[in-house]
Amino acid sequence: MLRAFFIFLLSLLILPFDLATFSNKKSIASSIILLPKKRPTIINKYDYSVETINDLILKEGGKTIGKTFKQKIRKNENLSLFLKRVGFTSNHINSIILKVKTNHPTNNILRNIPTNHLIQYAVPKHNLGLGIKFKISKYKDLYVWQNHLNEVKTKITKRPFKKVEIVSKIEIIDNLYNSAIRSKLPKEIFSQLIKILGFSIDFQRELRRGDVFETLYSKKIDLITNEVIESNPIHYISANLKDNHLKFYRYINRSGKSDFYDQDGKSSKKTLMKTPLNGARLSSGYGNRKHPILGFTKMHRGVDFAAPRGTPVFAAGDGIIEYSGWNGAYGKYIRIKHNGIYKTAYAHLSKIYKKRGVRIKQGEIIGTLGSTGRSTGPHLHYEILIGGRQVNPLKIRVPSGKHIPKDELNSFYKQQKIIDKTIIALRKKMKNKEFAYLEN
Numbered sequence: 001m002l003r004a005f006f007i008f009l010l011s012l013l014i015l016p017f018d019l020a021t022f023s024n025k026k027s028i029a030s031s032i033i034l035l036p037k038k039r040p041t042i043i044n045k046y047d048y049s050v051e052t053i054n055d056l057i058l059k060e061g062g063k064t065i066g067k068t069f070k071q072k073i074r075k076n077e078n079l080s081l082f083l084k085r086v087g088f089t090s091n092h093i094n095s096i097i098l099k100v101k102t103n104h105p106t107n108n109i110l111r112n113i114p115t116n117h118l119i120q121y122a123v124p125k126h127n128l129g130l131g132i133k134f135k136i137s138k139y140k141d142l143y144v145w146q147n148h149l150n151e152v153k154t155k156i157t158k159r160p161f162k163k164v165e166i167v168s169k170i171e172i173i174d175n176l177y178n179s180a181i182r183s184k185l186p187k188e189i190f191s192q193l194i195k196i197l198g199f200s201i202d203f204q205r206e207l208r209r210g211d212v213f214e215t216l217y218s219k220k221i222d223l224i225t226n227e228v229i230e231s232n233p234i235h236y237i238s239a240n241l242k243d244n245h246l247k248f249y250r251y252i253n254r255s256g257k258s259d260f261y262d263q264d265g266k267s268s269k270k271t272l273m274k275t276p277l278n279g280a281r282l283s284s285g286y287g288n289r290k291h292p293i294l295g296f297t298k299m300h301r302g303v304d305f306a307a308p309r310g311t312p313v314f315a316a317g318d319g320i321i322e323y324s325g326w327n328g329a330y331g332k333y334i335r336i337k338h339n340g341i342y343k344t345a346y347a348h349l350s351k352i353y354k355k356r357g358v359r360i361k362q363g364e365i366i367g368t369l370g371s372t373g374r375s376t377g378p379h380l381h382y383e384i385l386i387g388g389r390q391v392n393p394l395k396i397r398v399p400s401g402k403h404i405p406k407d408e409l410n411s412f413y414k415q416q417k418i419i420d421k422t423i424i425a426l427r428k429k430m431k432n433k434e435f436a437y438l439e440n
């Protein structure tokens with residue numbers, strides 16, 4: 001009985017992939033395994049990396065090496081200059097470079113090794129052979145060593161990594177940025193979240209203490225260094241604000257493009273953005289009243305975003321620049337005509353990048369935030385105009401972007417279900433913590 005149990009446990013460890021196929025229960029493993037995967041790349045034909053050159057020589061056979069050192073590539077240095085500097089002879093350098101080039105002709109390994117890139121090496125001496133190892137990409141290493149006939153050998157290996165799915169919760173305590181840092185959300189995930197939600201949320205005015213954001217994303221972790229290789233992609237985002245409840249799912253459409261859609265398959269992108277600048281840079285989120293966070297009134301027919309001077313300002317939607325230049329109390333000012341109905345205006349800019357008459361795309365940088373004209377401090381004054389009249393951006397319903405085509409909806413709903421299952425499983429693990437993860 002006990003033995004059977006251990007075999008079962010063992011099979012869980014060895015066969016997590018098979019578990020998904022024979023178990024119909026909502027097991028954690030099955031919901032995770034089903035998450036959309038990237039196509040396998042050519043990297044799969046390589047052996048795994050080991051920790052040191054010595055380990056590789058032990059594995060592959062070759063001349064014993066002496067003490068290994070680590071040094072960084074200097075500015076304007078290529079591999080042969082590096083090897084010369086650390087004491088390799090010209091003969092050795094030539095045969096190393098030649099071997100690497102002929103053995104790995106499709107990898108431009110020796111071109112543009114970035115400055116400060118770390119190289120592990122052992123200089124050949126007396127009866128001791130040479131050794132070189134360095135990372136040639138996030139996922140690959142290159143090894144160079146000698147066999148017992150003194151011939152130079154090279155090998156590219158793939159670094160072993162594990163994939164982890166993480167649910168992370170951000171609860172607004174002071175402002176969004178600090179709250180995101182507290183929840184240990186990686187920077188790249190945070191900036192993607194801001195971009196996706198910037199269409200639907202006014203990050204300056206809509207956030208309150210207690211509002212909750214939730215994300216599901218993947219992380220790849222290098223098993224040799226234990227470092228995070230990358231945090232990507234986001235699979236899901238939700239925002240639970242007082243009057244605004246949003247959920248977006250990542251979906252890769254038939255042509256291979258990934259985008260975010262709500263539960264019904266409507267794009268997260270709207271014709272106009274509610275926050276037309278990098279929302280992460282807003283200096284006065286919830287709880288800070290020092291900055292001019294004016295709302296929309298008869299006297300003040302726009303909304304203000306307080307952020308550091310120089311923060312890039314985005315075009316809120318596709319359109320044509322209708323006004324570009326000084327405009328009285330507005331200071332440096334840009335107005336964009338989006339279509340027959342909508343226009344947007346941006347005031348108090350410090351720099352203007354686009355001239356009148358220029359056609360621009362949504363999200364393009366049109367200028368930088370400043371304090372020109374009648375202004376008490378750096379902020380963006382943003383107006384949405386309908387039929388030439390300023391309207392309150394918080395009150396209007398901006399038309400949404402594209403919808404998933406009908407014949408693709410079923411596959412979208414399937415993906416949505418898988419993501420929901422994963423989140424539910426992870427929430428159970430989370431309890432009172434701010435994040436939980438599952439290894440994959």
Ligand SMILES: [Zn+2]
Pocket residue numbers: 294300302303304380381382
């Ligand atoms: Zn204003």
